[in-house]
Amino acid sequence: MTGEEAAQFQALFDRLVRGVEEVVLGKQHVIRLAFTALFSEGHLLLEDVPGTGKTSLARAIAQSVRGTSNRVQFTPDLLPGDITGVSIYDQRGGTFEFHRGPVFANIVLADEINRASPKTQSALLEVMEEGQVTADGVTHQVTGPFMVIATQNPIEQAGTYRLPEAQLDRFLMKASIGYPDHAATVRILEGAARRAHDVRVAPVLSAESVVEVAALARTVFVDPTINDYVARLVDATRTSPEVRLGASVRGALALIRTAKTYAASQGRHYVTPDDVKALAEPVLAHRLLLDPEAEFDGVSPSRVIGRILVETVPPRSGEDSRADAL
Template identity: 90%
Template sequence: MTLTPDRVNQGQPRAQPGADLMTSEEASQFATLFDRLVRGVEEVVLGKQHVIRLAFTTLFSGGHLLLEDVPGTGKTSLARAVAQSVRGTSSRVQFTPDLLPGDITGVSIFDQRTATFEFHRGPVFANIVLADEINRASPKTQSALLEVMEEGQVTADGITHRLSGPFMVIATQNPIEQAGTYRLPEAQLDRFLMKTSIGYPDHAATVRILEGASRAAGDAQVAPVLSAESVVEVAALARTVFVDATINDYVSRLVDATRSSPEVRLGASVRGALALVRTAKTYAASQGRHYVVPDDVKALAEPVLAHRMLLDAEAEFDGVTASSVIGRILVETPPPRSAEERRADAL
């Protein structure tokens, strides 16, 4: 099978039970396609390759991304560029305190000519949905979006409307200016596959940004690389990456450590462990490997697990963060040993 931008898999989806595992050739093709997507977005979001790779890892893992950062770091630009790289539909919702659930999911309107109610779809019916400043909407409106993220469908007047794949929500929120905002509860944060921040660009990237200051923000365009159908097929291919039993054991030990840590009141859930394995598969394929190694898990542990943890109030007062707890756990939890190392110990 050959991966191409327009048609990735001419056969049946690879994620069916009993499907063949990804081959080394397919992994190499996956990495080439992944790098092409990253390079396209990097033309718009300068100097942030790692964050861009996390965004596409989330997309091909079938999850949703939460970007939390201060204003002016390019959160909206990143979300827009990822949406443009996919030849599908995209929408943007600016969350405000007066936004209603129906403004997102859609509403039923009475048609006087036919004397029936007709459902008008909301902006959530798109392949890539940008939820800008999600923490400014009321909890009721936030819940409407998060329910769609979990179920992949909207139910109105007893009728279920399925969303077509791929479906990814890229939500942004501002950690400052909390007055008049509604913080996402931890149970709802768990619906996001990853949470990350962009941060300020380095000096070289800042100079390049200033050189293009005469160009309007909306002028930056990313050429589409994949169709929506191809995204679904690439995601199915990523799920066929091989995961050894020792890797699953390693992930389980990491998640258990988040629950037993003295600074943590609520550790990562089983959903978090599943998310770490799913994203590790995609991350491994993006590196050109058809199997997961411990370094893949280490690279994704913080963006996948940190936002699923609830710290003890006293630990927070002492300046402890979820990221620092994850870092300590990675140091204290030994990764699985390679076959060569195990053979050397046996001699």
């Protein structure tokens, strides 16, 4: 990526963020994280209390891309075939015909994903990792770009099923929207006459353009010292006394991929240690499995990541490292 391409990337990224910010007021940070996940070709998990705009954010992102989008309301009686699709016997032709499920879309909103059974949740594992669905021994490819935006409620546990660690590891990032500040709340109340689903975001990119922009983000320069820094951060999660299961190699790769996109969104064609620091918590925290005693003492994955960032010495700035490499 050149400096000119990075500037163009930043302008496009900011335009997308401004469009969604018309729907989700005062939450620019989480919106930028969401688009970072999109252009890093990953999936996003939104976990927050009811009424904070999780579904509105997911819907607005889907509308900003001129592609296909589907919304699946996860319930305890939802079956895997309801998501991926089913094979139906055609009596006239004497053959089975595969009817595609809602997962065959560019943006898939999995609303309240933790309300479905583990078997149904696991139906998303293959398509989230490999972009394909296998039914009756036949593989069906999902057209790119493909992104799952899942929401879950952390406080209502009745009738819910905790996401398994393998499923959590498939999500590139996990974010929380939180309540709006006073100024944003006033703006929301001023527009109370408009219903949330009546507000639409004008599409900015076609589905094909999303693929091209994501490919451009992959060309951002990463100095070897940045790779070493990420490796040390991930190693520290595995040796932390509060952690029973640390971040996987997939998590380390995710941190590099998102750091590239984040750098480009800032108008830079190289990654700095600050890019890694900014994304370490949303990328790595949900991949940690804490020791039961640490959980009992009130330790959170975010707190562990924060401590590791303080204790792990970063390399020199990206400008100096890149100058040495060139």
